[in-house]
Amino acid sequence: MRTKVSISTEYITLGQFLKLADVIQTGGMVKWFLSEHEVYVNGELEDRRGRKLFANDEIDIPSAGSFIVTS
Secondary structure (H helix, E strand, C coil), X not given: CCEEEECCCCEEEHHHHHHHCCCCCCHHHXXXXXXXXXXXXXXXXXXXXXXXXXXXXXXEECCCEEEEEEC
C-alpha cells in the first residue's frame, strides 16, 4: 500500500518531498540520503534532489516505503 502525501502547490521537489514524508529529518540530509539510498520516481531511479514531483507521481524507496503525491 502506498502512503499518500498531499501537497498544496503545483509541484514539490524531491528534496522537499523526502522531508514532508518524514523520510529524512532535515533538508541538509537530502544529498546524503540520495547518495546512500535508491529512490525511484515513477519506476525510474532518481538522484536529483531538485526533481519536480507532481500529483499522481509515485515514489518508491525500498528502505522507507512507497508513496504517492496527491493534491
